[in-house]
Amino acid sequence: MGDVDNRRGGRAHNRRDQILRVALETFAERGYRGTSLALVAERIGLTQQGVLHYFPTKQALLVEVLKLRDAEDYQRFDGGSDEPHLDGIRQLMEFNATRPGVVQSFTVLSAESVTEAHPARDFFVQRYRTARGHHVDGLREELGERIAGRLSPEQAAALLVAVMDGLQLQWLLDPEQVDLTGLVDSFVTMLRDSNVPAAADA
């Protein structure tokens, strides 16, 4: 971080990256409506004009912040790995348990996005469709067409996303009482349990 790279492109890239990281923290703390570009600028020691140079509106900044985080996670947990889908879920939850700030930002902003005319609403509608579709594929491949004896991959995918979101909320509020990774694990085990293996459907 910082402007150690003095070539123009490198400096601009570092500055843009710095704005995105500080913006993520600020949105996480204060929500979209409680955050101003002026506050983000102040925290970096830039003028508001300096931030506007990279992101023309607060809305554009928010959407870029959200896309960056997703791209990083995707690379980390889905980069062409061959391991079972549900093992990747466990690893993602273990990683999330070490970064409450990032989890907080997604929890606050995804919930805030359900309100009328929120600038990230379309982003989150699309993000949840993509996430469910991604888990449908992974669950079908690992567990076949009938999961835990009765669920379709589509139902199991929506429940899996809900379990992760809902447990993260409980854990953020009460980390001593809510064992995020242990509870996700118990749900994963439930999905795998008493399951007809994929081979039997072929």
Place this chain on the structure above:
Amino acid sequence: MGDVDNRRGGRAHNRRDQILRVALETFAERGYRGTSLALVAERIGLTQQGVLHYFPTKQALLVEVLKLRDAEDYQRFDGGSDEPHLDGIRQLMEFNATRPGVVQSFTVLSAESVTEAHPARDFFVQRYRTARGHHVDGLREELGERIAGRLSPEQAAALLVAVMDGLQLQWLLDPEQVDLTGLVDSFVTMLRDSNVPAAADA
């Protein structure tokens, strides 16, 4: 609603009630930080001073709004009924599917409450502890000590709360694609399935 009752107590009660209902809508639309007492007052046609007469701070108003909704739901779905616990869950979700505004307010405010120094944080920490404890009791009574072959009532209760919260978020964003009651039902069936009945634990 309205000031048809001219006795002093009745009028004050109606006015207080009216403020709470408009405040709930406004918090749901704009979150806690995006709502001002002046805006709530304006929507009712009161002065801000008029609202302050009933609720000394915005924070006090928020907490009273949240308590009122919980008390109403508790009365509706738990008022000493003898039916199985999970049937009550289904009915609550069916009812919630008819009132997206209320579901939205809890989704936005519970998520927002995870941020530092949020005035409803203690309320939600306590609310989730109470909810989990309540479901532990109900699940133990209906399904015994081992649920779906492997979960403790404590684990199943945290997962049940997570499933409801998480599905409500997905449903608020995408009601055409997410069948709130059907998906909660599929999870309830999963909990009941292949279960050792309570009697066998005695």
